[in-house]
Amino acid sequence: xxxxxxxxxxxxxxxxxxxxxxxxxxxxxxxxxxxxxxxxxxxxxxxxxxxxxxxxxxxxxxxxxxxxxxxxxxxxxxxxxxxxxxxxxxxxxxxxxxxxxxxxxxxxxxxxxxxxxxxxxxxxxxxxxxxxxxxxxxxxxxxxxxxxxxxxxxxxxxxxxxxxxxxxxxxxxxxxxxxxxxxxxxxxxxxxxxxxxxxxxxxxxxxxxxxxxxxxxxxxxxxxxxxxxxxxxxxxxxxxxxxxxxxxxxxxxxxxxxxxxxxxxxxxxxxxxxxxxxxxxxxxxxxxxxxxxxxxxxxxxxxxxxxxxxxxxxxxxxxxxxxxxxxxxxxxxxxxxxxxxxxxxxxxxxxxxxxxxxxxxxxxxxxxxxxxxxxxxxxxxxxxxxxxxxxxxxxxxxxxxxxxxxxxxxxxxxxxxxxxxxxxxxxxxxxxxxxxxxxxxxxxxxxxxxxxxxxxxxxxxxxxxxxxxxxxxxxxxxxxxxxxxxxxxxxxxxxxxxxxxxxxxx
Numbered sequence: 345x346x347x348x349x350x351x352x353x354x355x356x357x358x359x360x361x362x363x364x365x366x367x368x369x370x371x372x373x374x375x376x377x378x379x380x381x382x383x384x385x386x387x388x389x390x391x392x393x394x395x396x397x398x399x400x401x402x403x404x405x406x407x408x409x410x411x412x413x414x415x416x417x418x419x420x421x422x423x424x425x426x427x428x429x430x431x432x433x434x435x436x437x438x439x440x441x442x443x444x445x446x447x448x449x450x451x452x453x454x455x456x457x458x459x460x461x462x463x464x465x466x467x468x469x470x471x472x473x474x475x476x477x478x479x480x481x482x483x484x485x486x487x488x489x490x491x492x493x494x495x496x497x498x499x500x501x502x503x504x505x506x507x508x509x510x511x512x513x514x515x516x517x518x519x520x521x522x523x524x525x526x527x528x529x530x531x532x533x534x535x536x537x538x539x540x541x542x543x544x545x546x547x548x549x550x551x552x553x554x555x556x557x558x559x560x561x562x563x564x565x566x567x568x569x570x571x572x573x574x575x576x577x578x579x580x581x582x583x584x585x586x587x588x589x590x591x592x593x594x595x596x597x598x599x600x601x602x603x604x605x606x607x608x609x610x611x612x613x614x615x616x617x618x619x620x621x622x623x624x625x626x627x628x629x630x631x632x633x634x635x636x637x638x639x640x641x642x643x644x645x646x647x648x649x650x651x652x653x654x655x656x657x658x659x660x661x662x663x664x665x666x667x668x669x670x671x672x673x674x675x676x677x678x679x680x681x682x683x684x685x686x687x688x689x690x691x692x693x694x695x696x697x698x699x700x701x702x703x704x705x706x707x708x709x710x711x712x713x714x715x716x717x718x719x720x721x722x723x724x725x726x727x728x729x730x731x732x733x734x735x736x737x738x739x740x741x742x743x744x745x746x747x748x749x750x751x752x753x754x755x756x757x758x759x760x761x762x763x764x765x766x767x768x769x770x771x772x773x774x775x776x777x778x779x780x781x782x783x784x785x786x787x788x789x790x791x792x793x794x795x796x797x798x799x800x801x802x803x804x805x806x807x808x809x810x811x812x813x814x815x816x817x818x819x820x821x822x823x824x825x826x827x828x829x830x831x832x833x834x835x836x837x838x839x840x841x842x843x844x845x846x847x848x849x850x
Contacts, residue, residue: 401521405644409624411651418616418624422641425533430520432548433535437555443587444559446480450515454481454506481506484521529565544610553602556584570609578607620656622834622844650828659819659831667836671813675777676768679791681709683737695723702727705754706734707792730797733810738791743784751795756805764808812837818845
């Protein structure tokens with residue numbers, strides 16, 4: 345009897361020892377996993393870049409060059425960016441970015457686990473990546489600190505940096521980093537430069553519709569460019585507005601009113617080549633030698649020159665007139681390039697969404713191996729004004745003494761009468777050749793030639809034949825007592841020849 349009871353008690357104790365062993369194994373494995381995770385986090389945290397406050401943010405910014413009246417004449421940059429305070433950005437514009445990229449930004453600790461799981465599930469259902477789960481904090485880390493590399497190591501670093509950034513900076517400071525850092529396309533970084541380029545206004549003047557369009561761009565600046573893909577950009581903008589309404593950031597009436605607004609794009613760049621390119625280039629070389637390239641192109645400097653743009657304009661006109669008079673006395677050298685009807689039609693189709701009132705094109709033929717290949721012809725749009733010189737194709741030529749020639753200006757058609765080509769005798773620098781008897785002796789359909797606009801009356805444009813001069817010249821205008829250089833020209837065309845004859849030639 346005693347033996348039997350002892351057996352029963354022994355069998356009762358065995359399961360307890362089994363559970364104790366299982367618990368010990370579990371605790372040991374848990375300790376090892378925690379130690380491993382802690383070691384990995386410690387390893388990666390030791391190599392993370394330091395970013396403890398908003399004062400650590402020193403991105404590349406554009407340096408601007410001004411004339412003596414405070415007008416911008418050039419911009420120098422590696423990344424075209426101007427940092428602005430978050431207070432300058434209208435509240436509705438900030439909300440547009442939150443609606444497009446991270447609606448829960450002010451409510452999560454830097455990583456939106458719910459959003460990441462939701463995006464993961466949507467991607468599984470679609471069989472491809474249709475949603476991203478990155479928060480604005482993660483995007484700041486990706487663009488500012490880590491780069492676009494995709495690896496498990498980078499994800500671990502991203503998690504650690506997100507938690508560190510959220511603990512060191514306020515939500516407004518993180519949003520400020522995001523808005524100033526991101527790329528908007530067309531060489532523009534940050535919301536201030538995007539506002540200037542797309543809408544020709546300061547960021548503080550953005551409307552709801554404009555802000556929604558800018559918020560549509562960071563996802564894919566090339567895909568949603570309002571200049572190249574207007575309809576796609578508008579659809580994306582309207583989606584942002586809808587997200588704002590669904591997140592109760594705006595009312596339904598505001599959403600409908602903003603969605604009804606058409607896209608109006610300024611697409612403004614500082615007209616460096618049209619103002620004082622030789623003057624600016626001379627000063628740029630001096631400054632780069634004095635300050636170094638990094639500081640000149642990345643420190644966001646304001647550079648004031650003694651340049652007087654009004655005098656510079658008069659000097660440019662006088663120089664161009666003198667050089668062209670000398671050049672035309674030697675005769676017409678022929679077309680700059682040739683273009684086929686098929687290529688011309690392709691250019692019209694490609695530029696269809698960019699055609700705007702009071703704009704005309706000039707076709708830039710990029711030379712390849714000494715010849716201007718029509719596949720390398722590019723369009724540059726300019727404001728329609730009297731005196732403007734353009735490179736345009738010949739559409740039609742009448743072969744008789746009183747014949748006319750017709751030119752394609754992109755949005756307009758221009759005419760050339762016999763008076764406009766009488767100087768175009770056969771080229772000869774040594775002897776005077778006879779004047780042409782008809783326009784057909786000078787031009788043929790498909791020729792790319794330079795013309796100058798003479799009159800704009802009732803949309804009837806009249807032009808005269810011109811050509812870029814081969815002869816060069818130089819000019820310097822100074823205030824002798826102060827030694828201020830008010831105007832400087834170093835050649836006939838900076839694009840063709842950037843050699844500054846006013847200071848570099850002997």
